[in-house]
Amino acid sequence: MRVLVVDDDPLAAEMTAAVLEDAGFEAVQAESGTAALEVLSTDPSLELVVSDMNMPGISGLQCFQALRARGDERPFVLLSGDDPQALRASEPGLDACVRKDFDLESTLGQAIADVLAARRP
Amino acid sequence: MAFDAKRFTARFVEEAREHIRRIEEGLAGLKTAPADQENLNAIFRSAHTVKGSARMLKFVSISQTAHHLEDVLGAMRDQGLAYSPELGRLLTRAVDGLAALIEGIESGADPGDLDQVLCADLVAALSAPGAGPQEAIVPAASPPDSGLPGKLAAASGTAPEVGFRSPDTVRVSLAKLDELIKLLGEVVSSHARLRQRLQDLHQIERLRARDLELLAAGDDVALSGSLRKFGRDLKDDVLAQELLMEELHGKALVMRMLALGMVFDSAPRLVRDLGRSLGKEVECVVSGAEIELDRQLIDRLGDPIVHLLRNAVDHGIEDPATRQRLGKPGYGTIRLTARQDAGGVAIEVGDDGAGVSLEAIRQQAVRKGLMTADQATALSDDQALDLIFRPGFSTQPIITDISGRGVGMDAVKRCIVDDLQGSIRIETEPGKGTSFILRLPLSLAVMRVLLVEAGGEILGFAAQQVAHLLRVPADRLVLVGDRKAIVLDNEIVPVLGLATLLSLPEPGRRLQASPLAGGAHPGGGLLLVIVQVRNEKLALAVDALVDEHDMVIKPLPPHLAGMALVSGMVVTGQKHLVSILSAQALLAMAGQARLDVRPGGAGETGRLSILVIDDSWNTREIEKDVLEAHGYDVTLAEDGRDGLQKALERQFDAVLTDVEMPHLDGFTLTATLRADERYRSTPILLITSRQKEEDKRRGIEVGADAYIVKGEFDQGSLVDTLRALLG
Missing domain, CATH: 2.40.50.180 (CheA-289, Domain 4)
Known part of the structure; x- marks a missing residue:
């Protein structure tokens, strides 16, 4: 399964990608929300988005809202350096909200598993 | 299969350093434009990024410090927390703390513990908008190294470990490379012209052969005409070639040029760290970092500049209490400035401290026996100032052999003048400060x-x-x-x-x-x-x-x-x-x-006598050779007891002694000699294989004049130190 990782910090992007690859996903990186919107519009093989919240230009949240506005319903997991609960509350449509942390390996993996299970018909 | 954080650590350090640099730049920008939203945003983002990556790699102290820094920056950006110089210094302190933690990772250790005082100050800044935590940044109120977590502060209790690095590679702009290649093309075509001249010469040789046949007829006009033309052409070509080569050489040299920023960029933090380790708040203002110099110079400029900065923080800037009493701002300012100057570069390290006391220098010169009181008084101010570059001339209680190459300012001068073909000058004004002005060529090539x-x-x-x-x-x-x-x-x-x-x-x-x-x-x-x-x-x-x-x-x-x-x-x-x-x-x-003339002319009595005490035969003989070669009269002793006996039998002009010896060690020997009327002011040099702070301190206590470490011992530093002490 192919996952798009969106983060303006290439180091964080690569670490996130490494976590995903360890969990058996194929990770593709985008360096901004705009780049993500572009890739997602042309590449239907990307089945899930994991995006950083705080980025220059459009934020992860704005990226999510833009996707939904154009009818793109692919699962979207938001990563944040801050408290994820507040974000989740502000945008209930998000599939998951995970804190960027050293235990990302388990938290992100769990979140994705939950999201995919919830989506399964 | 587990996610291996270590794999990313080196990358993290490298990138975090870059973010630190950006934050520092941004904070410097805030001084002049405190409300610059774009700048604030950029600083905020760098802090945020460091926080995020640090969290993922479980560098908790880094992540937390960055978090507090981010909060304050956020409040400035979104809640109108106003910039003030106090707040600026607090932010700088936070960046320094962050940088120290990051460097802690680099040196292989854990990043070190969270600096609770710093974090509390950052939190306090949030709750007191605009005011800033006044008392927290007056250094006297907090332990001197509170802002220096981790390795740096723990290093030795003295100044933090510092230094500049320059990379092994040089980045060259494509435009510069294109120019170089274009020039090389011209060199190639110029070479083709020279090849043509070679053919011309063959032609002339053939002409000559023919002319020899025709010589009987007395006709050699063709030959001399073409010879003259050949000479002219060759001269033109050689001149053209010369111009090309010069330009080519110049261009190639330019590629090896590096911006002074290589050396200057780390100066502000270095100065703050040094200042804090001495309980002083010192700011460093840098300008001219964009000026380029040959990297041969840049590579060797680091040490002297660090030394001058260290010197300015240590001896130039007064402690905060003194400054306040004098009506100066509590924090000192050091300016590190570079400017183009008549075909070279002038670099100035200036502080707003106490200035150099010429009176103290003159007294020191007399005390060291370099000259009589009358001679010292007769010195011009410039001559007196120049004394601080004398080996071993220090206003500190004891001479320490810092790098094995020399002693303090002497090493700075040697590097700038002898190695880098530059010059150094001091300007000082009592109560206003001191400037060291270095002049350097752009290139040594x-x-x-x-x-x-x-x-x-x-x-x-x-x-x-x-x-x-x-x-x-x-x-x-x-x-x-x-x-x-x-x-x-x-x-x-x-x-x-x-x-x-x-x-x-x-x-x-x-x-x-x-x-x-x-x-x-x-x-x-x-x-x-x-x-x-x-x-x-x-x-x-x-x-x-x-x-x-x-x-x-x-x-x-x-x-x-x-x-x-x-x-x-x-x-x-x-x-x-x-x-x-x-x-x-x-x-x-x-x-x-x-000197060779002196013993013959003045007789044995004219030579200064030195007593060398060491239980190693080798060491004794080497020291004897060196000293005799420099015209001293040397007497040897095999251990402390032997040394003491010889010293008391006859008055020597100076005593060099090992520290660790059987029967009587160097400290006890020194103390014993000092107690004797005749040796009260005779120079005594301790020479040891141990470089320990406490040994040095003990050396001071017992009254030694210098402490030289054997491992770093070279002839120059021994003789220079001795000469400085003997005058």
């Missing part, structure tokens, strides 16, 4: 070289070491004692024949043995090259001036690098190798010649 002939040899001088060229009638020389000298601008400069000084054989054609080998010029009078190093001058009589040219000075190969007399080689147009003489070495040789 090409230098003006003066070629002379002496004793049948061609020899070279680097032009900046040549103060004057003179031709004077022989009767202008004066006799000072038994030595020849010349009076120049009110200064008596010793005169020596260069060939004599170098022990070159006299050219056979000179029948009359001249008192000054060389120099007696057929044109009448003497040809003198006056070389100068710092304030010392020496006039060298030579046979002829040969040439003056910009040349590439090549360093000696490693196995010859120890030759002090030859600082490098140049290749002349005739493909001869010519030695470039080092003026320092010539001056030293001239001084040595003086």
